[in-house]
Amino acid sequence: MERKQYSLGLDFGTESVRCLAVDINSGEEKAMAIQEYSDGVINGGLPDTFVQLETDWALQNPRDWLDSMRVVIGKTLRDGAIDSSEVVSLGISFTSSTVLPTTDDGTPLCFLSRWKSEPHAWPKLWKHHAAQPEASLINELAQKEKEPWLKRYGGKISSEWLFPKALQIFKESPECFAASQRIVEGGDWIVWKLVGQEMRSVCQAGYKALWNSEDGYPSQSFLEKLDKGFGQVLNKLGEKHFPVGTRAGELTSKMASQLSLPSGIPVATAIIDAHSAAVASGMDAQGRMVMVMGTSTCHLIMDKKEVFAEGVAGVVKDGVLPGYYAYESGQAAVGDIFAWVTKLGLPEDYYKESKEKNISIHELLLRKSVDQKPGQHGLLALDWLNGNRSVLMNSDLSGVLVGLTLNTKPEDIYRAMIEATAFGTRVIIENFEKNGIKVEEIYACGGLVSNSMLLQIYSDITGKTIKVAASAQTTALGAAILGVMAAGLEYEGFSTIENVIAKMTIPPQAVYQSNQGNHRGYKNLYEKYIQMHDYFGRGKSVVMKELKFCSDK
């Protein structure tokens, strides 16, 4: 019997870590396990202390990462009846930006008794939103100073990224900042633990820490202007950054023994979870846009050339696959909008019907609107219920419904919102194409891809073919694929990354072709969408900004 070879993909999420064991020769997903973090998202009290966190804080415990990783690898091997000697590589994807301060040897400050009661000593999760004042400060100064890196991020950065979080530490706990010899991304920290040396990935640095291969991080002088002394942060970040899929090193004997894995197996540099999903969805060349569709949608596409375009949330060389510039754009709310429609409420008999038919409210609304022709409900919506993170990059924007009548029903609004998010995607595609980045077809993954009506509408509106990733575990699968790359392409048939992807993924689960009649029908509505988009979004009307101002007061 031929000896099996497995790559493990470890995906560190918001509430848990999952592990996927993939047969590197067949792409078979042999086993998958999930392990929740004991402390989960820390937003109440700090563990083992009496310290209460303020609003908008969201932390994690690095102990959870280590403990859960050990447990989940054991479970996966057991469930898949995999002998540990059959594991040949490890890849890591990690939710980002997760920012933690450590000592020079990588010990998290929160592990030290001196610091464990200081909230700033703990890793800040992506959804830590308490650094908004710092993000605003950075945006204002960068715009004023015309910082060169700003153009790579569409002119605005998010409070979820590394620099706002680091600046918050500096401002609110200067002692903790001084004690932080390194400020590290969670994914890079796990890799550091596994291989025994700090090997930062270009992916996290490029998309979340304003780094790029030509200019590095923002300049010392800019950081000092932000706050005197903050320039010190440059000494705490990476000196070198490595492309995604690089061999970060080999599993140390100490970690191998803790994890019951072979010592010396190759480990890849870390990748952000959404970007990992793009790899696993089949984005192996330019022209293929991946949509990671969940509560929000992340759009990724690669190209051999670098361009700077409005509304690109990040462009990073080697950020998804080596040899390509990878472009990110996004829609700040997608699944969240559909959930909002159901949360806003429904007629009483709809609840009854959904119970009787034993289907979800979402499914009920889909069924009630599935046969509608383009424009039949008479509505047009703008999908900015959580602001706009694509070409307009403006968090003051809000949602709109035009065309309401006394006959408008909840399923009409539901469908109009699906269409609005598809129009928003078409804006992103046209923006890429206007800037010379051709979108030939779309690959979709994430929680929303089981919704076939939604994907058909997306295909009809964009006019593009949409292929749905076969794997339900794309974030972990991408990590496993990068693990094989990191192993050095030494296995037979793995001479290029395209070959690795081809071997380790299976054909799309479903393919949606654009219905040309509907595509024409939606063209007229899309033109109206653009009119509304530009009227409310491009300064012709300041209504939204002022409404937000009123409601914030």
Add this chain to the structure above:
Amino acid sequence: MERKQYSLGLDFGTESVRCLAVDINSGEEKAMAIQEYSDGVINGGLPDTFVQLETDWALQNPRDWLDSMRVVIGKTLRDGAIDSSEVVSLGISFTSSTVLPTTDDGTPLCFLSRWKSEPHAWPKLWKHHAAQPEASLINELAQKEKEPWLKRYGGKISSEWLFPKALQIFKESPECFAASQRIVEGGDWIVWKLVGQEMRSVCQAGYKALWNSEDGYPSQSFLEKLDKGFGQVLNKLGEKHFPVGTRAGELTSKMASQLSLPSGIPVATAIIDAHSAAVASGMDAQGRMVMVMGTSTCHLIMDKKEVFAEGVAGVVKDGVLPGYYAYESGQAAVGDIFAWVTKLGLPEDYYKESKEKNISIHELLLRKSVDQKPGQHGLLALDWLNGNRSVLMNSDLSGVLVGLTLNTKPEDIYRAMIEATAFGTRVIIENFEKNGIKVEEIYACGGLVSNSMLLQIYSDITGKTIKVAASAQTTALGAAILGVMAAGLEYEGFSTIENVIAKMTIPPQAVYQSNQGNHRGYKNLYEKYIQMHDYFGRGKSVVMKELKFCSDK
């Protein structure tokens, strides 16, 4: 013991007739009764035939008017222990435009066996909407020919009015049209029955039949251009029209015996129900705008002078009180919008809460939003869910919600819609004032006036004091007041119509004063409302028209 004197107000509505007996010296509402029509609104099969009506038809049976009138008067006198000899006058208000064809002696064609199976022989109710093609034809030709009467109706007439309905008879049943020696309003027909002579009111003719005291009806040549032969209609309408409150005649002995009332008591010319409500609400001079607030809102105000203003749905001399030009404007949906919000649906626990607290869904939403400051919900709405019937006069317009976020709740939308209808009222007021018709205070009546939060918001937004009619039966009370006027002001203290109104109404039930802080807070939002109003409504965007076109296809 002083002998009591009562005026009876008869209010003929959509489903029933009501009778109110008012003590003419104290204004005491002694008794009120309602009698439903046996045939109700006829929109299925014609009574006693096998004839089925087409969609959008809505008829009534004149037999119901007569039978129900007899019953309801009897009930009122019994309930109020009123001796029939104490009844000194009669007034009639009637829903309009109700159009019926009769012979020369006033016999409805539908009473004749020759015609009873012909739908066009029956009275067409206001909500008969099958004459829309005829209304469109009239509007197009009138705009082309620059008909002089068009300016009195804001440039557009409704399919609910007399001429579209008469033209529909002409086009679809020429024989029935030929047999119709008279084409009469329901209110005028009842008066004719009661006093034995045709005495048409300026109110119905002016507001619903394009008549005015200087030019009469539309010209023969215009009507012939509409359709050859239709000019004949002029011979079927009134030759003379009498101001509201005129003595149409005295109760005939035949009708007196049928109704068990004294023969020879004075009967007033008919008035449209909404206009009757205005009289009873205290509109006894210029500067006092009455809002009749229900599913839609009708706005009435009087002035000594005649002006032609955008969005005035009618201006009629002596149309509400003698000596004044009475102006009508309106909002096509008000209560209907709030009902739509509740029909659109609510979270499941809201239904539970409303049951537990034993309050309506409306009351629940009001309570949840009562403490909000102006703009707090972050929303701005346009209240055009049934088109716009005021300054824009455009049925292609539709409703808008701007400012939606993932946190928007149903009570926010409910409150935003209340505010939007109040902004719409402010537009009407400012339009009156721009045209020289001063609005000093507002009187409110109708089904919505029990909603105190709504009226406070209206007062805050408009900056005007709002007085709520004390009577819950304003349409019938107005008729009773006009009955006293018709009696010839012969009773002591009734020397002027102002005195009649003063004697027969009691002080407002509630008075709402504008909160100046909120008024200022709403000023900013109102400016945004106007921006949206003009953008969507004044041709800067054709989005709504095109959305309607798509959904109509």
